[in-house]
Amino acid sequence: MALASSVIALAAGVPLGVLLGSYSGRSKRALVVINRTLMGLPPVVVGLVCYMLFSGVGPLRHLRLLYTVTGMVIAQVILLIPLITGSLEAHVSTVAPDIRETALGLGLSRTRILLLLLNESQYQLVSAYLLGLGRAFAEVGAVSMVGGAIAYKTNVMTTAIMNYTNMGAFTTALALGIILLAISLVLNAGVALLHWRLER
Template identity: 60%
Template sequence: MLTAFEEAIALLVSGDEMLTNIVLVTLRMSIASSLIALAIGMPLGTALAMGRSKIVSALVIVNRTLMGVPPVVCGLLCYLMFCGVGPLRWLQLLYTVEGMVVAQVLLITPIVAGNMESYVRGLVDDVRETARGIGLSRVRTALLLLGECRYQVFTVYLIAFGRAIAEVGAVSMVGGAIAYKTNVMTTAIMMYTNRGDFTLGIALGIILLLMFLTLNVAVSIVQRNVAR
């Protein structure tokens, strides 16, 4: 066990080509999917928080349900859509990073929307009253709300990025964990551990832990600024 940790540290220091490729693919997929999910989920969550009709209430329930969808179900849906007999096979997204991004966006967007809805709902009444007093439109009111919870938006993005980088089920089904192409840290840890290659698995695990530590520190700093 100790030897495996020593070899993992040596692998990290050496700048191994495969290790570097896995980390870069992971970052490329996670950053792209979390940014797209934020771009879709942020206005969606704001709209859900501002709405007061029964339809909006039903959509909130649907979104909260989608927040708990198992990743493998999302991966299965994307696989069926992109495979050789699927309706979107012409896009040729199966076993590509782009296909993995699509799966991640479907998985993360409800989480972004749900968190934004929770944050904005606490501010919407006060901001709406102010907006009516100065004659702002609904769009400008929504922008004012987003400005008021800008720190929370950053926190939501960090949550989305953390969710993307930790995902296994959907990305393994859609990406196939192909070496030097679609293999990301979580799928690589699982694959190399099953092969008995604990050195690479431990090295990737250390990188993941450091990334999550960085994310948690960033979230804590943002929350501290909000509290002030």
Template identity: 45%
Template sequence: MSGFTEELAGALALIFSGDAALWAVVGLSLQVSLSAVLIAAAIGMPLGASLAVFRFPGRGAVQVLVDTLMGLPPVVIGLMVYVILSRSGPLGVLNLLYTPTAMIIAQVILVTPIIAALTRQAVAASHEEYGEQLASFGLSPRAALATLIWEARPAIITALLAGFGRAVAEVGAVMIVGGNIAHVTRVMTTTIALETSKGNLALALALGVILLVLALGVTLAVRLLQGGPQDTRAIS
């Protein structure tokens, strides 16, 4: 027990002393995951909104694809991206393997279906509520789309936060395509895995604490956007 206390004290010391190596890892993690969420949002939000509002040939197939990708294990995504970016792969000439860009690509593939599916759900509800009114204003479905997305903004921000939570906590895919190279592609999750195996629990725990705080922040933000905790008082 005292060993754990010591490790935890060491972890907190690392966090609060502003340890450069630790915060560099945190910085790269945030850079990779925020970039991935931004790109995934640019693809997933219009895709999800279109699936909610428009009827077009192949819509069912796209929905199945989105749902399938959402359930795909991250390591499989990592493997797919690895094969595509490896020297003999179709995009090998770009020399992206073992770079933060490769990690962003993997996380985009991981997060886009989540954002698309949650946006579809949010915009479908928005369409149900406002669709007829917007059509009554003389707006075409295409013109109404921006308003429908705007009206669904609390749920869509929740989708973005869920996507960020998924991206920043991911380990398998970024390990495969990033290679966990120190100062280059080493992010929080891969560092935790490595440092734990090396027995350097203080650094692993420090990153674990930061990830937990991030997860807590995302959860609180989602709850705040959804209207705060439910009132559980009994009806008297």
């Protein structure tokens, strides 16, 4: 589930981040502020909104997404897109003016300039993806509300930790927590390794 939501969020967030980063119009500041606000979106709020949309009285009830993995993925994608967009935007904003000016001076097309911007953002792309994946792994508020933590169906590690804690099974909860931490360590080590290789 975390893989699916992070990949979908990456596919949407990268173009948005590159476009926002390279955009220099008057409304850029407002768009950046809106995105940064969405980056801090509380997961339970996203969970609540998705719950209301997908529940029996919601406008999207006919999609039958409540308490499904698909519904959980949708909630996570909503949370992750602003994070990935913001991560790319911050990088692209710093390099875009020089890249754009150099590329225009060479007579390159707009499409080519966007591809060059993507090429210059290799590290940030991976970093943004892993940031999203890490957030998806660790997220609990939205997935528990939309997924319902149903055993063998929508129960993920974070919701399982919550359930085990409520049951007083602290050892199991702690073990799952350590596994989550280990996953985070591996992801961050991967980013560091990639950064080192790209910088060589």
